Every structure is written in C-alpha cells, then in structure tokens.
Amino acid sequence: MALRFDTISFLSDYGHTDEFxxxxxSVLRQLCPEAAVIDVTHEIPPYDVRAGGLTLARxxxxxxxxxxxxxxxxxxxxxxxxxxxxxxxxxxxxxxxxNGLLAPAVAMVGGATxxxxxxxxxxxxxxxxxxxxxxxVFAPAAAALCRGVALEELGELIEPxxxxxxxxxxxxxxxxxxSAEVLWVDRYGNVQLNVAPDxxxxxxxxxxxxxxxxxxxxxxxxxxxxxxTGSVGxxxxxxxxxxxxxxxxxxxxxxxxxxxxxxxxxxxxxGPDESPPAITTPVQLGTQPARDRS
Amino acid sequence: MALRFDTISFLSDYGHTDEFxxxxxSVLRQLCPEAAVIDVTHEIPPYDVRAGGLTLARxxxxxxxxxxxxxxxxxxxxxxxxxxxxxxxxxxxxxxxxNGLLAPAVAMVGGATxxxxxxxxxxxxxxxxxxxxxxxVFAPAAAALCRGVALEELGELIEPxxxxxxxxxxxxxxxxxxSAEVLWVDRYGNVQLNVAPDxxxxxxxxxxxxxxxxxxxxxxxxxxxxxxTGSVGxxxxxxxxxxxxxxxxxxxxxxxxxxxxxxxxxxxxxGPDESPPAITTPVQLGTQPARDRS
Amino acid sequence: MALRFDTISFLSDYGHTDEFxxxxxSVLRQLCPEAAVIDVTHEIPPYDVRAGGLTLARxxxxxxxxxxxxxxxxxxxxxxxxxxxxxxxxxxxxxxxxNGLLAPAVAMVGGATxxxxxxxxxxxxxxxxxxxxxxxVFAPAAAALCRGVALEELGELIEPxxxxxxxxxxxxxxxxxxSAEVLWVDRYGNVQLNVAPDxxxxxxxxxxxxxxxxxxxxxxxxxxxxxxTGSVGxxxxxxxxxxxxxxxxxxxxxxxxxxxxxxxxxxxxxGPDESPPAITTPVQLGTQPARDRS
Numbered sequence: 099m100a101l102r103f104d105t106i107s108f109l110s111d112y113g114h115t116d117e118f119x120x121x122x123x124s125v126l127r128q129l130c131p132e133a134a135v136i137d138v139t140h141e142i143p144p145y146d147v148r149a150g151g152l153t154l155a156r157x158x159x160x161x162x163x164x165x166x167x168x169x170x171x172x173x174x175x176x177x178x179x180x181x182x183x184x185x186x187x188x189x190x191x192x193x194x195x196x197n198g199l200l201a202p203a204v205a206m207v208g209g210a211t212x213x214x215x216x217x218x219x220x221x222x223x224x225x226x227x228x229x230x231x232x233x234x235v236f237a238p239a240a241a242a243l244c245r246g247v248a249l250e251e252l253g254e255l256i257e258p259x260x261x262x263x264x265x266x267x268x269x270x271x272x273x274x275x276x277s278a279e280v281l282w283v284d285r286y287g288n289v290q291l292n293v294a295p296d297x298x299x300x301x302x303x304x305x306x307x308x309x310x311x312x313x314x315x316x317x318x319x320x321x322x323x324x325x326x327t328g329s330v331g332x333x334x335x336x337x338x339x340x341x342x343x344x345x346x347x348x349x350x351x352x353x354x355x356x357x358x359x360x361x362x363x364x365x366x367x368x369g370p371d372e373s374p375p376a377i378t379t380p381v382q383l384g385t386q387p388a389r390d391r392s
Numbered sequence: 393m394a395l396r397f398d399t400i401s402f403l404s405d406y407g408h409t410d411e412f413x414x415x416x417x418s419v420l421r422q423l424c425p426e427a428a429v430i431d432v433t434h435e436i437p438p439y440d441v442r443a444g445g446l447t448l449a450r451x452x453x454x455x456x457x458x459x460x461x462x463x464x465x466x467x468x469x470x471x472x473x474x475x476x477x478x479x480x481x482x483x484x485x486x487x488x489x490x491n492g493l494l495a496p497a498v499a500m501v502g503g504a505t506x507x508x509x510x511x512x513x514x515x516x517x518x519x520x521x522x523x524x525x526x527x528x529v530f531a532p533a534a535a536a537l538c539r540g541v542a543l544e545e546l547g548e549l550i551e552p553x554x555x556x557x558x559x560x561x562x563x564x565x566x567x568x569x570x571s572a573e574v575l576w577v578d579r580y581g582n583v584q585l586n587v588a589p590d591x592x593x594x595x596x597x598x599x600x601x602x603x604x605x606x607x608x609x610x611x612x613x614x615x616x617x618x619x620x621t622g623s624v625g626x627x628x629x630x631x632x633x634x635x636x637x638x639x640x641x642x643x644x645x646x647x648x649x650x651x652x653x654x655x656x657x658x659x660x661x662x663g664p665d666e667s668p669p670a671i672t673t674p675v676q677l678g679t680q681p682a683r684d685r686s
Numbered sequence: 687m688a689l690r691f692d693t694i695s696f697l698s699d700y701g702h703t704d705e706f707x708x709x710x711x712s713v714l715r716q717l718c719p720e721a722a723v724i725d726v727t728h729e730i731p732p733y734d735v736r737a738g739g740l741t742l743a744r745x746x747x748x749x750x751x752x753x754x755x756x757x758x759x760x761x762x763x764x765x766x767x768x769x770x771x772x773x774x775x776x777x778x779x780x781x782x783x784x785n786g787l788l789a790p791a792v793a794m795v796g797g798a799t800x801x802x803x804x805x806x807x808x809x810x811x812x813x814x815x816x817x818x819x820x821x822x823v824f825a826p827a828a829a830a831l832c833r834g835v836a837l838e839e840l841g842e843l844i845e846p847x848x849x850x851x852x853x854x855x856x857x858x859x860x861x862x863x864x865s866a867e868v869l870w871v872d873r874y875g876n877v878q879l880n881v882a883p884d885x886x887x888x889x890x891x892x893x894x895x896x897x898x899x900x901x902x903x904x905x906x907x908x909x910x911x912x913x914x915t916g917s918v919g920x921x922x923x924x925x926x927x928x929x930x931x932x933x934x935x936x937x938x939x940x941x942x943x944x945x946x947x948x949x950x951x952x953x954x955x956x957g958p959d960e961s962p963p964a965i966t967t968p969v970q971l972g973t974q975p976a977r978d979r980s
Contacts, residue, residue, distance in 0.1 A: 175615025
C-alpha cells in the first residue's frame, strides 16, 4: 500500500514506567503497519505543556516529513478539543490537544494552513473511559492520515487562527542589559536561554549574569573546552540559541538555574583582548561523575 | 519470507540503564529481521512478577496479534520452566517464565489452548552463564515462532492446567462497603482499583474512602476536570476500572496510597442531587510541577 | 535500494529526558530510511566514556552486523577527532569520537582494519553550533556507510594504531589472592568483576572478599537460587565474567560496592564439601521491592 505519509514522530509526557507508549505503538502498528514510528521523547514532565511545546519546536526542523503525534494533555476528557493542524499546504500534519502544545512548532514551520477538530467518532477507538486520547483519538488520527484519509474526514474544519496559542518568552533589551529567561536545562546541565547569538554580538565578549540575589561572570566561547574549570561560557548551542555551559560540569548546578528562571546579561567589556573581570562569587563545582579521559 | 507472525510485543523488568533491552532486540533482529518489535514497557520494578502480570493484562487487548515476549524472572537459572503459551487456537503465543507472569494476560484473552516447555536446546543461544534467558532462550523462541517453527518443535508439550497461576485480587462486598485493593499507580498519580464501574452503580455517587488509619471522601466523576481542586474523584479509567483521580494533581500522593494498599469504599448518599458530604480530613495538595495553561 | 549495511546499533549517554535520541533517529530516518536502528542503551552516565566503552564491549558480540553508532563525548566541539573504525575487513564499522569509547569493542572483535577521520564536511549536517555531533557528524556518517558510501569518502584515512586506546582493568594474582575491580553494577545489583571463571577454578569454592575496611565471605554458585538468603554468590554471568550476586537482592547494596571499586578475593577452602566459613560481618539485607512468588 502506498502511504501518504510514512513516518509518525511521537512525543508525549507518558514516561516509560507505564505501558502508555507501548500501547500507542501497538495501536499504530495495527492501524498502519507500514508507517515508521520515531519516538522524539516521552519524558516531558507530566502535564508540562510549555516544556512539551518547546521540545517540539526545537526538534521539528529535524523530524522526518509526515505526521507529528504530540500528547501532553492535562485536560484530557474535558472540553479542550483534540485537533490536527496541517502545515506547509499538506507537507506535514501535527496531531494533539488544542492547548498550546503544538503552537510553537507550527509557528517554526511557517504556520497552519488548515486545521480540524477531531470529532468524527468513526475514527476513534471505542474506549471504556475518556482518559487516554493518545490511544483512542490521536493515534487513530495519525494512522488515518498516513493511510491517506483526508483531513476533513477526521472532523470539522476549524479556523487555524482560533487555535490556542503557545507561549514563547521574548528576551528584552533593558537599561541594565539583556533580560532573558531559561528555556531548557538539558541532561548535561547546559542552560538554554531565549537569546539568539546576534543579540549578544554588539555587546562584547564578557558579561555579568544577574540572577535572583546573586551575580556571576560569563564569557562567550565556541565550545566546552574553551571554558576554563570553574568558569561559565556563553556558547551557541546545537539549536542556534545561546546556552550557559561549563566544561564537563553542569552549568545549571553551578548557577542554580532551572527552567523558567529569569536573569539579566550585563555587558562588561568590549572584546576578548581585555582581561577577564574578577569572578564575583566563589565558584563551587558541582559533584560530577568521575570521567575517564582515556 | 512470509512470516507466521510479524509482530513481537516485548515487556520486561530490564530497565533502560543497562543494555539488556538492546541486546534482546539485536538477537531478534538477527534471528527474524522482518518482525517488528514493539516495546510495551521495560520499567516493571525489578523482579515484580505481580506488576508485570497486571501490566501485561491491561495491555494485551491492544497488542498487535503475534508473539508476546515477557520477562520478569527472579528465578532465572533455577528450576522454573521457560514456557510458550498458545492462545486463541494459535492466534497468538506468549513466551516467558512459568512464574505467573503470563497468566493474567492469558486469562484475559480466553485461556491457553496449548503450552510448551522451552527445553529444546537447539533453539537456545549458547551462553556462558545461565542468567539471561531473555537473550538466550525467550528471544530465540519468539523469533522461531515468527518464522513459523511449530510450537512443539521448541520443546515438550505440557498441560496448560499445570502452569503457575497469576494473582488477581478480587474486590469484596462487606457489611461496611466495597473492600478494594490498589492495582496500579500510574505516572500521573492516578490510582487504579480492582473495581469495575458497575460494582459502584448501585451504591450512589458519594463515598467515604476508609484507608489504614484515615478517611477521605470521594465522588464519582467522568473526567479530571469535574473534580474540584483538593477533591478526589472516582472515574472509569482508560482500561475500564475505577480509578481515584485528582485534577492535575497526584491522587496517590494526596491519599498516600501505593500499589497493593487496601481500602474500603463506603457509600454515603443516593445520588448527585444530595449535597456532598463534608470532607473528613483536611486536604493537603501535593507539590506539583508548575503547569502551563497556555 | 540495496544497502551495504541494514542495521545501525546506537549507544549513547543522551538519556531519554531530552529529545537527543529522537532527533538522531529522525536524521537517520531521512538519510537512510531503509536501515533499522537498534537502541543498545542511551543511559550511559553523562560523559562516562569508561562505562560506555565497557557496555559496548559487552554488547558487541550480540549486535547485528552493520554500523555501530556510539556517542559519549565530553570533548564534543573541541579537537578530539570524530572517527569511523572498520573491523573484520569491512564486516562492520564503528562510528564515534576518538576518545577511547570504541576501543574495547574494537579489540573484542579482532581489532581495526582501517580507520577514517570524519573530516569531510560534505557528509556533515549544517549546524548552528558545534555541540551535537551525534546529529550533525556521526549519524550522517552512519547513514552514508549503510547506503554504501566508501569509508575513505568520509574523510582522511588514519592509522588505526594511532587511535586513543580504551581502558580495561586487568585482574592480578597477588600474595593475598586475586586483586579485582568492579566493572559494572547492573539494575538488579549484580556486581560484575574483571575476573574470568577459570581464574577462580584453581582457588576453590569459598572466598573471603576483602574490600576497603571490611570483609565478607562468598561462595561459587551456578545461579541465584543456590545462594542462600543473606549470602553472596560468585556466579558466571551472562557475559562470561564472574559476578557477585545475592538471591533476589542487590549484592551491590549488601556489599556497598560500586563501579570501579577494588577488592581482593582470598581463597578460603578447597571445595564444596568443606563447611562454609563463618560470615565475618553481619548481613544486612537491603530493602527490596515486595516480590510476588505467584
């Protein structure tokens, strides 16, 4: 059978402890066995729509063309609408709840061209209870889209402009410097900010980080190994944002920063030729796993 | 090559920290490359046969037809038998240890039609030690079944009636109310009970939960959003059992209930028209991750 | 399309919390959709090259022929070279950083026949920053090799003898006994030592374990169930090494041993007919999950 889409990229907050991910895979396997299912991640913190939306936005440019199935859904079973959003005039379709989860990724790829409320029950699984729409509503829709079922077959077409917007915090130039927010702390403790490299270019190489009740210096760098032990670097990360990093250590632990934290980057000097400013707070290296430099 | 079965659904307590799951996948890839392998879950608590059996029973109705490979095996290397259990006159085969793990799922799908002790070493991998039957015995059997090897080729046929039974706790109507047990606490803190919706239907809408040393009120609801903050709802969950839930909070944390806990549901009133009973203990909301209601 | 290799076995320290694994899968899906990708494990502790190298060495004999993609890369973005190492005259190729990660596995399968520095940027993805070579350098190389691109197309051929060696600690026969090191503690608390069964054969059945500041007795056994409650057994594990095990309990917890710990195995007796030696420290069973022996 020729598929309209042959890849489903699947993201959720289901975790791996329960069988939710496996059951959704099993449903997809039965409804569209030819489609490949790629797990983006399932460890979005439970119900954390913001984190899910940002993760999807970071990932979306790397996903295989096809269907994106995304489920972080604190309102499952209530009145929030299950939706499918077409982008790129049909190049891809995102399926999930209408709670802002899909919005940042949709914006990243140029906006919605059409959208549908997934209220045609013929494409749902019969279910004893209303609490597992990933299995009963979203997975069947994703499989149907791969098999070539038209968007408008899955329910009522709705105005893309009426979909719940996502939230993406914007950095701001203030009198003191650049006011920023932590978007993401990754497994290694790298701290992604809502700052693009060119926002820093005019401000020099050396910065003071002003965080709640404390300060710290940081300097622009190209990679981890340019950051001396105990220092913090500002590097362009793998998604094109500025991240605070430490060399083989967790910058998040050292700076005590977590997702959503606010900070200001205050420019301190004009370039790398200046002597670096004194570090304004004592450096405390976090305990790190022993590393083998073999 | 035409396969007899084209899907292997794989559940274990192997976790993801070690390479056990990957090695079993690699063995299957070599012995039957055409079969799809669906991971149900591998985070069953180590050696927890009861949890593995209940997870498999919940999942089995959603699994793709084919082979189920299930390994939670505290007795690996000892005298417990490795087995394969045919159900539905050959519609599917479950492979795993004879320790009760497979029994609840087998019962769910109508019982065993045949069973075999996997003692034909020609279908085992040579192994240096006896501690990884998932790799050396069960995976090769699953692959062989997919390729069309007959059940009786894998070892000695045995009486299905002689297989180790599973345990499924039964709820009980007592003088006080319905005596129940916690089957499962999921990632979101929803608390599944061994209670079917129709067991509650005659008892009204409002209940007192009597747990060890404390009580709490609960009311039937259709989904999370009907449960007011600080309250506990009794909903029909996605598998058709009654679950205790809180709205965007962990009912398990609030009620301090874990898998295996006992409680009694005492009916308090006749219907939704009655005023709800006073809450008999102060509500203490657990600390929850910040949620984005964007 | 006929592939040169049809399987990519993928190991990393990326974890499952972030989307790194999913993004690499997505890149592979686009660059070589026909190849199967088997996840060996992604829960190597962050930056732990030694643990990654040992895990790969344990697994490699079970992996499907093809490409191995391995990323544990504390030096990403710096001067360490990205490499591909051919083994078995082209039977398989290992792709990853030149930091010792691949070396133990390469040695296990007979050594490198050729190697290449992956410095041909035509086979890299364009990337905003230099911190995700798994996505931008290693995955594209793995996909290219599957599609039949020649090794020397991917960059400059280099001397295999010049690659960074791995570390594999060697056990040593001392005056007191066999001096050993803990290679691995698995999910169940089994403690793998750098000791082969035949190193113990001449030394009898009963041993005193001398660990830092404490001792404990242990006895050879064939499987868990031969080890009485509160005792520790020395069994041949599923990879052909000696492991310290307890019956349905964590030997690592009981002995307070972790990866890298040193200990000496002192022979105490000649055979199983001797009465076992007194246990020299009180046994303290760790708290274990309740087990169902149904």
